[in-house]
Each structure stands twice: as structure tokens, then as C-alpha cells.
Amino acid sequence: MNPVPLFFRLQTKQAMLMEPVRTDVLTVTPWLAPIVWEGTFDPQVIDEAFRSYNLTIATTVFAVGKYTCFLRDFLESAEKHFMVGLNVQYYVFTDMPSHVPISVTLGVGRRLNVVKVPKFDRWQEISLRRMELIQTAIEEYIHQRANYIFCLDVDMIFHGRVGPEALGKLVAAIHPWFYWVPRSQYPYERRTISKAYIPQDHGDFYYQANIFGGAVEDVHRLTKTCREHLEMDKSAGVEAVWQEESHLNWYLLKNKPTKLLSPEYVWDDLRGQGAKEIKLVRFSSVIKNKAEVRENP
Amino acid sequence: MRFFPVTKPYVLLLPASGLILIVGYRIFWLFREKISSPEYQEFTFRTKEWNMVIPDMSSYNQPRILVGRTDVVSVTPWLAPIVWEGTFDPVLTDNIYKPMNLTIATTVFAVGKYVSFLKDFLETAEKHFMINFRVRYYVFTDRPNEVPSVNLSGGRHLTVISIPGSNRWQEISAQRMKIIHNTIETQIHKEADYIFCLDVDSKFHFRWGAESLGRLVSVIHPGYYDTTRNNFPYERRPASKAFMSMDQGDYYYGGAVIGGLVEDVYKLTKECHKEFEEDAKNSIEAAWQEESHLNRYLYYNKPSKVLSPEYLWQDFKARTREVKVIRFSGVIKNYAAIRPNE
Numbered sequence: 225m226n227p228v229p230l231f232f233r234l235q236t237k238q239a240m241l242m243e244p245v246r247t248d249v250l251t252v253t254p255w256l257a258p259i260v261w262e263g264t265f266d267p268q269v270i271d272e273a274f275r276s277y278n279l280t281i282a283t284t285v286f287a288v289g290k291y292t293c294f295l296r297d298f299l300e301s302a303e304k305h306f307m308v309g310l311n312v313q314y315y316v317f318t319d320m321p322s323h324v325p326i327s328v329t330l331g332v333g334r335r336l337n338v339v340k341v342p343k344f345d346r347w348q349e350i351s352l353r354r355m356e357l358i359q360t361a362i363e364e365y366i367h368q369r370a371n372y373i374f375c376l377d378v379d380m381i382f383h384g385r386v387g388p389e390a391l392g393k394l395v396a397a398i399h400p401w402f403y404w405v406p407r408s409q410y411p412y413e414r415r416t417i418s419k420a421y422i423p424q425d426h427g428d429f430y431y432q433a434n435i436f437g438g439a440v441e442d443v444h445r446l447t448k449t450c451r452e453h454l455e456m457d458k459s460a461g462v463e464a465v466w467q468e469e470s471h472l473n474w475y476l477l478k479n480k481p482t483k484l485l486s487p488e489y490v491w492d493d494l495r496g497q498g499a500k501e502i503k504l505v506r507f508s509s510v511i512k513n514k515a516e517v518r519e520n521p
Numbered sequence: 522m523r524f525f526p527v528t529k530p531y532v533l534l535l536p537a538s539g540l541i542l543i544v545g546y547r548i549f550w551l552f553r554e555k556i557s558s559p560e561y562q563e564f565t566f567r568t569k570e571w572n573m574v575i576p577d578m579s580s581y582n583q584p585r586i587l588v589g590r591t592d593v594v595s596v597t598p599w600l601a602p603i604v605w606e607g608t609f610d611p612v613l614t615d616n617i618y619k620p621m622n623l624t625i626a627t628t629v630f631a632v633g634k635y636v637s638f639l640k641d642f643l644e645t646a647e648k649h650f651m652i653n654f655r656v657r658y659y660v661f662t663d664r665p666n667e668v669p670s671v672n673l674s675g676g677r678h679l680t681v682i683s684i685p686g687s688n689r690w691q692e693i694s695a696q697r698m699k700i701i702h703n704t705i706e707t708q709i710h711k712e713a714d715y716i717f718c719l720d721v722d723s724k725f726h727f728r729w730g731a732e733s734l735g736r737l738v739s740v741i742h743p744g745y746y747d748t749t750r751n752n753f754p755y756e757r758r759p760a761s762k763a764f765m766s767m768d769q770g771d772y773y774y775g776g777a778v779i780g781g782l783v784e785d786v787y788k789l790t791k792e793c794h795k796e797f798e799e800d801a802k803n804s805i806e807a808a809w810q811e812e813s814h815l816n817r818y819l820y821y822n823k824p825s826k827v828l829s830p831e832y833l834w835q836d837f838k839a840r841t842r843e844v845k846v847i848r849f850s851g852v853i854k855n856y857a858a859i860r861p862n863e
Contacts (some may be wrong), residue, residue: 238750239771241741242843249592254610254618255573256586256602256732256826266598273823336731391601394572403586424561428584442572480573480617483600 232270239266249501253428253484259398262503265389268444271309272387280311281391282370282440284358285378287316288343288350289516291325294510299328299336300381301493305506310388311447313369317357319343347518351467352358352454359447367440374437375447379517384506394442399432400502401494413457413470418462419453420470422477430495431476432490435468435507438482446475528804534689549554573617589724593843597771597827605829606845615653618731622653625734626713626783628701628816631662631723632686634859638722638852643671643679649725649848657712661700670818690860692726694776694810695797702790709783716786720777720851727831727848735826737789738780743838745773756813762806763813765820773851774819775833777851781825793818 245263246249252258256513283306287295295316306312311333321338341357344350358375366373372391402410407427413420437443451472457464464470487499491508494501566843584822589595602608627650631639639660650656654833658679660668663680663686684700686695701718709716715734745753753773779786793814807813834850 239594240749241593241594241603244591244594247589250584250586250589250590252602252608254581254608254613256609256614257573258596259586260600264596264598265600269599275805377693407583409821425580429586443742445572466693478575480575482573497783505822 231242237383245322251470255480255485257480257482259484259486260389261282262488267385267387270387270389275309277498279372280313280370281307282313282315282366282373283359284315284317284373284375286350287318287378288341289319290417291378292318292320296325296328297381298378301476305382305384306386307388312339315361316338317341325441346520347462348467355447355451355454355468359444360450362440362444370440372437373440373443374435377434378500379510379512380434381510382507384504386489386506390485390489394479394481395436395485396431396481397435397485397490398487399430400490400492402430403487411466412473415462418464419456420464422474427477429484433472435473435490437486442507451476543854557827559598575616581610599823601823601825601827602730603829606743606831611730611732614732618734619653622683623715624657624713625651626657626659626709626716628659628661628716628718630693630697631862632722635665635721636662636664636667637832639725640669640671642721647674649727649731652730654731659704676855683754687861689862690805691810698790698794698811700798702787702794705783705787713783715781716783717778717780718786722854723777723849723851727846729832729848733780733828733832735827736782737785737822737824738826738828739774739824740828740833741830742773742775742780743834754808755816756807758805760803761807762799763807765817770820772827774816776815778828778833779815789818
């Protein structure tokens, strides 16, 4: 299934060319991909365009070991804010299917699928295997059932709209802790032995792996490449500094995203309320006691 | 007993031929349905959407998140980029698009006295338009002998296609959509990935590169970029297929530039021509002919990329602050001297 061109019927107020709504932030990348901030898009126009296409958005989330405790809040808040009005197929990858809260009420056209996966002793290992598992899931069933796919972290909650303005061929979100720093300070993998290596004077933005997505075909290519690189690194005895996130950043430097989500879409509650460019927090990490939920430090 | 082997083939022949007839009829019926449906096309297009890949770790400046162009809007409410100087990195853009080995078809109509504009159009295009890309110019003219010979760089070609002239410039303008979509059908779909349909009475003055490529690309008319929509020169008579009411409209797009993937421009030109013909049957000619139909089409089928007025200026207009470079501009002309009618 392919993403479709859009046909719009509704119009609201006119967009005045000389009156930018956001003058404080970059709204388009140097390769002309839009960066989605509050104020840059008209939600009514976007919703109207996408509604008529009967799209299905696959949404993967990993809840392994103690991380199943985050599922209820994740799902309940997703039902309020995530792609409301569209068909969503959740794929919950877990080693403990009995811990999945199936009592969460889902809206029309939305379904929860539970996929059993093995558990690993190290949280880094769980994180690393995600690319492989997503790739396989796309190959085996997601490609037939969905137009777009989003891969989300489970220890997060939706607080505001995350709608079809986030849909695109290849979509990534800007990390909330690095968006104002020079690229030499991005936590890229800097050892040349790793496939995720990025030299000091290269880089666009630092993307966080908590949310990425796009057309199923493009996300398949992403996950397949990252998985292959992860395996090559493993053979060479190296684990990238931020595991899959390092490989994701390498991939997205080379294969430019067609749309970027501002840090509104991947916030960290630990950053607090102070950032004036963030007018709305849509999706953010739950403050958690890492010792309690992780298998190892 | 000898009778049996002789008759056996004949016994089988009747039901076998019956079966063949039935199967053949079903296949024919399916085929007929398929070709009579409006979606059926006997041809396929070369290119779907491309992935933006940089060929190696090329060097360019880091984009800065908290800094942008603050005087203009660089993205539409449906999240299509609006291309202004300063919003894109030309080196990065070229690095992404050149390895794709694209061919850009470029149509231009030079009918009657308009053939005199060709030389400047082509010479300036050779300096500024899609440099280092493969370009195929398609020059539609009723005066093929008067098409100037201009030196084209390697990988660039020019095809002259003869079309009838007319006593009315509005007629010439109106037929462009039909001719473009016919030529896409017969020729261009095999030869190009992207297509731009440009007005000939203009010159290039500055880079017009791969930053302009997209699925469906339009340009904001230089005369109306700072106006409210009720002042756009849309067709306002409800009887016309190009009708736009006072509260509709995003931008007013110029008919002098239409671009995009060959498939999407094919759909646009086919649809616009169809609407134009409907109007003609009802004895209506829209306020700005094809430009009116184009504007209505682009309201309902939003462009995936919008070019700022840098990409369509008019020489008689004074420069403005926000338009920092002029890339393509209509020359000052004496309409009485070059048009066949008022």
C-alpha cells in the first residue's frame, strides 16, 4: 500500500504569505522538508484531507519486562490524541502478553495486536533488537495492512494532538535536549570502527529514536539498514554509544527525512516548562525510576 | 468400435470451443471495462517519488533550528515548503538530486510573433535553469522555421513540435493544457521524470535548480502575493467550472509556471482542459482562461511545493524587500505588436 496524494475540500482562513506565524524557529530544512511546529499547519485542513482516504497507521511499541507497566497510560492517552479519526493498528511487542491491558477502550477502526517476543537480559539488547523485529513485522504482515507506520517508545504519554500533520514518506523527530547545540556536540557515534560513525563536521539535527515513522516501504528500508549495521557492529565487537538511535541518526543523515517533527512531538518532562519555542507538548517521556524498570544500569 | 476413436475428437471439440468462447468473452469484457474506465492509461510513467539520499558524507553548513527567514512564510498550512532564497542549501540540494539522473521536460509555446522571445528564453535557460541536469525542451510553434538555433549544453535537447496558430491569443493560451497533456501521452511520459510548463516571454536571471522539483509544483503570482483572497482575480461566476467563492483560496498561482512529476502534471492538464471545454460548451470563457482553471485545480489538489514570486516576476514591477533575487521574469512587451488580437 502506498501513501496517497491529497484532495482537499475545506478551507479556513487564508494563509498570508508575508505574515509568518512562527518567526522564532526554522520551519523548513535546507533540503526543503517542513518542520512541524504549532502554528505552521492548519489542523482542520490537514484532517479534512486525510479523512477521505481511509488510511491505516500501524503503530509499533515495545513493552518488554517491567515496561509493560507503561502500556495503560500510553494507550489511553494515544486514544485521546494520536491520529484521532484514523484507523490505527497498534502492535505491542512483549514477552508477557498477559500483562497487556486489553481493557483499554479503543475507538472505531482501532485495534490492538499483541506480538510475543523474547526477553533479553540487557536493556541495550532489547533496544537493539527492535529494528530487526520491526523489519520482520513489516515484511510478514504490516505491509499488507497499513499505509504508514510509526515506531514509538512505550514509556511516553500523549498530552496533545499528534495527527496526520505528522505523516510523510520518512519522518523523524528532533531530540529535545540537542536542538540548539552545534553539531560537534551531538551525541553521534564518533568511533570510526562503527557503522554509525559520523565525523565532527557533519550532521543536520540530532533525532531521537522514541518516535520515527513514514510510509511502510521507507520505514522498512530504514529498519533493515539499521539492523544490518547493528549486526555488522556486533561482529566487530562494538556497540554504538546510543544503540539503535546512533544508527538511526546515521541513516537519516544520509537519507533525508521528508518531514521533521519539532521537539513538541518528542519532549522530555525533565526539561520542564521553560523552553519558550515549545508552545505545546504533544508527546513526552514519563519521568521514571530507571533502576526500577530496567534489567541493568 | 472403430467408430469411437474417430468421433472422440469431435465429441470433445464442441464443449472445448464452447469453453474457449466463454473464457474469451469474459476476458474481452474485463478488458473493455478496463479501457473504458477513465483511470485506464495505456502507458506508465517513469518516476514515482524519489528518496532524498546524499551520495556520501558531503560537507555543508549545519542548519540552525532557532533561526529562519522571519519576514516570509516558508511552509504552507498543509505543510508544503515555499521556496525562497535562504530557505534551501543549493549545494545540498544538488548533491541530493544530481545522482538521481533525472530528465526535466520543459514545454514552451511560441506561437505567432511570440517566436521572437525564444532566443532570450533559451539562452538564459542555458545559463540558469537546471544546470547540469538533463533537460528536454519541447517548443510548440506554428513557425518551426523561425525557431532560433541556440547552443545547448551536453545532455540537453530541443524538440520542435508544430501546432496550429490562431487569431485570438486567448485561444492559443487555452489550448496549451490540451496540447501538453496530449504530448505527455504520446511522448513525454517516456522521455522525462519531471516537467515544467513555462511561458516563453520571460528570461532567467538567477539559479532555478532542483530545489524547485516536487510532486506538484506551482508558483505564487507576483502581482497578488500580498493580497487578501477576496481580491484574487479568480473566476467569480458560479456558472463557470473555474468558479471560486470569495472565502476560498490559499494563494493566487501564476499560469506561467506549472511543474511536477510528469504523472501529476498530466492529471492537472487533463482535468483543466476538461473543465475549460465544459465552460466552452456553456459559452463561458473564464476570467484568465487556463490560469483560472489552474487556480481552482490547485485549491482542491494542493501543490506539494510552492515557489515564491522569485520564480515568476515581471520586469515592469519594482523590486520589493522580501523578493531578494529574481530568477525568472516576464519581459516588458508591447502587446499590440505581438498579439494577434486585443
